[in-house]
Amino acid sequence: MEGLKYTEFMGENVKDKLKYCGEDVRLYQLAKIELPQFVEIDDHCIIFDYAFLSGRESLKIGKYCVIGWHSVLEGGGNILIGDRVFLGPGSKLLSSTYDLQGFYTSQLLPECSYQIRYGDITIGNDAYIGANTVVMPGVTIGEGAVVGANSLVDHNLKPWTIYFGNPARKIGERDKPTEDRRKIIETLDWTKHF
Numbered sequence: 001m002e003g004l005k006y007t008e009f010m011g012e013n014v015k016d017k018l019k020y021c022g023e024d025v026r027l028y029q030l031a032k033i034e035l036p037q038f039v040e041i042d043d044h045c046i047i048f049d050y051a052f053l054s055g056r057e058s059l060k061i062g063k064y065c066v067i068g069w070h071s072v073l074e075g076g077g078n079i080l081i082g083d084r085v086f087l088g089p090g091s092k093l094l095s096s097t098y099d100l101q102g103f104y105t106s107q108l109l110p111e112c113s114y115q116i117r118y119g120d121i122t123i124g125n126d127a128y129i130g131a132n133t134v135v136m137p138g139v140t141i142g143e144g145a146v147v148g149a150n151s152l153v154d155h156n157l158k159p160w161t162i163y164f165g166n167p168a169r170k171i172g173e174r175d176k177p178t179e180d181r182r183k184i185i186e187t188l189d190w191t192k193h194f
Helices: 011-017 179-186
Strands: 032-034 039-041 052-054 058-061 072-074 078-081 092-094 096-098 116-118 121-123 161-164 169-173
Touching: 092 121
Parallel strands: 032 052, 039 058, 052 072, 058 078, 072 092, 078 121
Antiparallel strands: 096 116, 161 169
């Protein structure tokens, strides 16, 4: 990757540098991907302008996902996003954070004066993450879960449940797609590459 220009990591120019890039993946011109050699994006995904994605350890995005404007997916842990997931504008998936007790909070200081805590993030199929939601390290969001806008997710969320708030708390249940709607998407190719 040495010698590549900054712009070569943005938009469509990054596709051939990804670990895996499926069919019909659309990367808007101002979407930036750091360490693309660790990023896998499956078929029919769209990543809007000003989104920032970092492969650091690994980042895997399933089929038919939408990553909204100004979203951030980073931190140094593994991030796995299932199929048909929507990340609203400004969403942040943070797979690391600083340890605060007894440490400084700048990695520019000498080693051992700061400490970073890592935690993998998993988002199940059909989850909906509202605008400006923050997901903290080590969280699993269950299949079909909905998180309302401006929420903080610092604990695991159950499948097909609706959450909202800071911290996110359960406020309802979500119905699964109807049989007619499931039949529509059964005609699509759902084989996994990862």
